[in-house]
Amino acid sequence: MDVSLSVFDTLIDRSDMSSDKWAKYPESVIPMWVADMDFDAPDCVKNSLNQRVSEGVYGYTHTPKALVSAIQSHLKYRYDWSVSGAHLVHLPGLVCALHLSVRVFSKEGDGIVVPGPVYYHLTKAPLTAKRELLSVDMQVENGRWVPNMVQFEHACAHPNSKMILLCNPHNPGGSVYTKAELLRIHALAEKYDLIVVSDEIHCDLILDDVPHVPFASLNEDAANRTITLMAPSKTFNLAGLGYAFAVIENPSLRHTFNQEKAGLIPSPNLLGLTAAIAAYEDGRAWHQSLLKYLKNNRDFLANRIAATPMKMLHLEATYLAWIDVSALSLDNPHQFFLDAGVGVSDGKDFGNPNYVRLNFGCPQAVLDQAMTRIEEALIVQGFM
Ligand SMILES: Cc1ncc(COP(=O)(O)O)c(C=O)c1O
Structure with a gap:
């Protein structure tokens, strides 16, 4: 049986679940760092x-x-x-x-x-x-x-x-x-x-x-x-x-x-x-729908990034975008995103400080909100 893509649109409040992802930053920040998605596990797993x-x-x-x-x-x-x-x-x-x-x-x-x-x-x-x-x-x-x-x-x-x-x-x-x-x-x-x-x-x-x-x-x-x-x-x-x-x-x-x-x-x-x-x-049907949802999110993100001075190569797999922010010449890219209200992973933890890693394993509305925050910060700083 097909699993509707809309199940991945559900906003889940993880603030009281001892979630590493959600505890790292203040409540006002959208956490998009560790490789952990904001989706419910499939029903078969929960049952x-x-x-x-x-x-x-x-x-x-x-x-x-x-x-x-x-x-x-x-x-x-x-x-x-x-x-x-x-x-x-x-x-x-x-x-x-x-x-x-x-x-x-x-x-x-x-x-x-x-x-x-x-x-x-x-x-x-x-x-x-x-x-x-x-x-x-x-x-x-x-x-x-x-x-x-x-x-x-x-x-x-x-x-x-x-x-x-x-x-x-x-x-x-x-x-x-x-x-x-x-x-x-x-x-x-x-x-x-x-x-x-x-x-x-x-x-x-x-x-x-x-x-x-x-x-x-x-x-x-x-x-x-x-x-x-x-x-x-x-x-x-x-x-x-x-x-x-x-x-x-x-x-x-x-x-x-x-x-x-x-x-x-x-x-x-x-x-x-x-x-x-x-x-x-x-979990096969859930998995197939997940991949479709993540693919939509990837394309959604890629379009938004393409309209900024930042760069992102086409991602064949994972929900972890590797974003080149070198055109912004920031001293601390991670802090810039944090100040904008988005908690990404710092590229220097993986080996390149001119990058950030953004986890798009979340409802698309959240990704949209995060990108809007980032775009507004880029506009304020004169990057767009
Ligand atoms: C490449 C890679 N290996 C391993 C892990 C973590 O594995 P585990 O949680 O099973 O220790 C991650 C988590 O992000 C990962 O990206």
């Missing part, structure tokens, strides 16, 4: 959670077989990727797996190749573990953000390099890597014998008609050297329920990962497991 909560016993819980099957069907249906249930590792979140992977599969001083600007945990994981960050610039090619492949090879060839951390679809910037691009990255991983940790948390948020190719699905060698990280949390807005999973096909990598996580990383919360099953089993 399933209500049912589980009403059971009243919340003891230690293992991963239900139904979740394994639901993930397998989802990956097969969306990416034509057949994954064995035995290769799944269930996690309470994705970020802990990024940090753990770096610590387990490299040692102090090893080099970690990371294309950026990127979601800050991909650079934080190597740096906090005292690894050498081998940065690769994302650059614009044919209107998309892609890694500079000359720098990529140079970084992979570094004598200390051990691992590549990939974010696909890329956050921020929203590029969905093509198969050809992934194959070029894989060729480097193979040539320099590097482990690949592929953060694919945004893979179900593709707004254009382009396929997401899981890195590990490229070929046997890629499958053998990759830790794929995925979750239903961004797609179905379940971040507070804490569930993610890894696909690790190589038995030795999987064994080491599991051994090192034991005692440090807890099992996923039972409500996270419950929500994930419902989302993957019954």
Whole structure:
């Protein structure tokens, strides 16, 4: 059954929900920072959670077989990727797996190749573990953000390099890597014998008609050297329920990962497991409507940005717009937006202070209001 796009127009008051997103700034500010949408979860998820909560016993819980099957069907249906249930590792979140992977599969001083600007945990994981960050610039090619492949090879060839951390679809910037691009990255991983940790948390948020190719699905060698990280949390807005999973096909990598996580990383919360099953089993119609709504929001935002001195490349995926504000020559772009009443993410947290990241996963009326505030501030400052 279709899910009406109007469900995403509903304004939800999150001010009393201990929401990170809504608590960060004063009430007068529209929060458009962290990757968390202002939408209700699908009904199937809410019903399933209500049912589980009403059971009243919340003891230690293992991963239900139904979740394994639901993930397998989802990956097969969306990416034509057949994954064995035995290769799944269930996690309470994705970020802990990024940090753990770096610590387990490299040692102090090893080099970690990371294309950026990127979601800050991909650079934080190597740096906090005292690894050498081998940065690769994302650059614009044919209107998309892609890694500079000359720098990529140079970084992979570094004598200390051990691992590549990939974010696909890329956050921020929203590029969905093509198969050809992934194959070029894989060729480097193979040539320099590097482990690949592929953060694919945004893979179900593709707004254009382009396929997401899981890195590990490229070929046997890629499958053998990759830790794929995925979750239903961004797609179905379940971040507070804490569930993610890894696909690790190589038995030795999987064994080491599991051994090192034991005692440090807890099992996923039972409500996270419950929500994930419902989302993957019954959330398809909601998901399709969500993508249409987000696509409308993206186009709405792109038109408004195009009428200002700011710039934004076409976003293939995610609800996180990466906006170039360099034409405004501001000392502190984040503060400028905040003074206008819009709480965006500061580009410097991802690696470029001349950008801000704006989350448009919200009712379009809110996006409209935020853009009006930004335009008025630009007019007052003489930018328009
Ligand atoms: C690329 C990327 N990875 C991971 C996360 C967070 O994952 P988790 O909440 O499961 O730790 C985010 C959240 O914004 C993200 O954008």
